[in-house]
Amino acid sequence: MTSPVQAGPSLSGGGPTPSLTEHELHVLNLIALGHTHEQIAQQLFMTPKGVTPTVNRALRKLGANNAPHAVFLAVQAGLLDPRRRHGDHAGFAAHRYRGEEPCEACWEGERAYRRERRAARRAAKSAAA
Numbered sequence: 817m818t819s820p821v822q823a824g825p826s827l828s829g830g831g832p833t834p835s836l837t838e839h840e841l842h843v844l845n846l847i848a849l850g851h852t853h854e855q856i857a858q859q860l861f862m863t864p865k866g867v868t869p870t871v872n873r874a875l876r877k878l879g880a881n882n883a884p885h886a887v888f889l890a891v892q893a894g895l896l897d898p899r900r901r902h903g904d905h906a907g908f909a910a911h912r913y914r915g916e917e918p919c920e921a922c923w924e925g926e927r928a929y930r931r932e933r934r935a936a937r938r939a940a941k942s943a944a945a
């Protein structure tokens with residue numbers, strides 16, 4: 817160890833792009849957004865216990881040591897866009913804009929959004945009447 821600055825393993829990337837499932841990426845994206853395992857479980861309709869194996873699978877595929885490292889590597893590999901939101905109307909619209917089928921979390925957020933809009937319209941109508 818002569819070099820004073822040692823980059824950690826796999827920080828430079830350059831290997832083949834790991835193939836993560838849509839689900840694994842989604843979990844990583846929620847981790848990147850600061851969600852706890854419990855919140856992730858709620859959003860993706862899983863049990864909190866089910867989140868851990870998914871995270872571990874993603875870590876293995878990415879060669880990451882922990883979740884933040886996995887997020888970093890996934891962003892670096894272009895697999896993850898931390899600026900992209902999921903789970904609400906904007907996320908739903910972004911999927912549609914890209915010609916994708918919206919993910920479960922975004923569908924759920926969109927349904928809630930539409931319910932709210934309907935309720936607001938009804939409230940406005942009854943206020944006018």
Ligand SMILES: [Zn+2]
Nearest residue numbers: 902907919922
């Ligand atoms: Zn989504």
